[in-house]
Amino acid sequence: MKHKHWTEESADAFVYRIASDFVEQLEQKRKTLKWTRKRLAHEVHLSTGRVSQVINNPGNLTLELIVKFARALQMKVSVLAYEDKDPENVNGPINAEVFRVCWENARKPTAKWQIDDIRMAATIDNMFKEYVPVFSPIAHATSVAQGNALKGEMVHAGAYTNSF
C-alpha cells in the first residue's frame, strides 16, 4: 500500500509546506544576523505583528513578500521547478535547504557557462575512472593518476600501475 504525502491533499497544503521551508531559512538567517523580529519588521516596512503573522502562518506568503523578506536579510530567492521521479508525490517536496546546500557544494555557480564547466570537469573525471582497472593498487595510484589527468594528460592507469 502506497501512501501519498500529506501535501498531495490540496494546493494549500503544498504551499504551506514549501513556505514553511522558506520561513525556516529566513529565521535561520535572522538569528545569524542577531536581528529581532522587530528589526526585521523595520527592514521590510511592516509591523512586528504582521511579521509574526507571516512567520507563524507561512501559507499566506505572497511572492512579493517572499522577495521583500529575503532582500531585507541580504538574500535572494529563486522559484524552482524540478522532477524527482515522484509524480504521485509519495515523498513530498524536497526541502529548499537541500537545493541550497547542493548549490553551495557546487561552488555556487551563477551562470549557465559555469554549470557547463562543472559538467565538463565531471565528464573528465568519469573518463579517468573508466581507465582505472579493477586490479590497480588503489589509493596511491589513483591520486597520482588523477593529478596527471587534471594537468591534461590522460593516463591509462594500467600503464601507470605497471610502473608502480
Place this chain on the structure above:
Amino acid sequence: MDSAACAIRYSSQGQRRGVHFLYYPSLKWANALDEFEQLPDKVQFYFKTSFDYWNDYRFNSDRFHGFDRSHKKGAYKDCFVFRNIQQKCRLYGFLSRPQFSGDVDLCILVLFCRKKENLTDETMLRRINQVRVRKDVVEAIESFRRELRRS
C-alpha cells in the same frame, strides 16, 4: 485496521523515520489521533511540517524534542513531543527503535494536550511510559512495521 482494539494509524513516513498515531479507543487519554483530526487545517499543516522535519533529521527544538538522560535521570528517554508554541498545543508520544537492519525509527503519538506553560507535565510522560510497554501496543507496532516492510 480500525476494528482492532489497538492499532497504529499511518501519518507521515520518510525513508529512515516515520511519525504515526496510536489508535486506542478504549484508552480514553490516548487522544492524539482524535484531537489531531479536529484541529484546523493550518495547525495540522504545522504539525505535519514538523513531522517531515523530524523524518528528515532536521533539528528544530522549537518544533519537537526528546527527553534525554539529563531529564529526570533518563526516566523518559523514549518519550517525545511535537509542539506548536503559537497555538499552545502539544502531541506527546514515544520512540520505537528499529529491531532489524533496514527498519526505520518510529515516533508513535499518543496524547494531545493544550498548555500554556513551557514546563513539561510529568503526568503526560508517565502515561506515555505506561502505554509504550503494553503488550497490545508492542504487538500493534510490530504489525505496523511488517506492513511498512511490505510496502
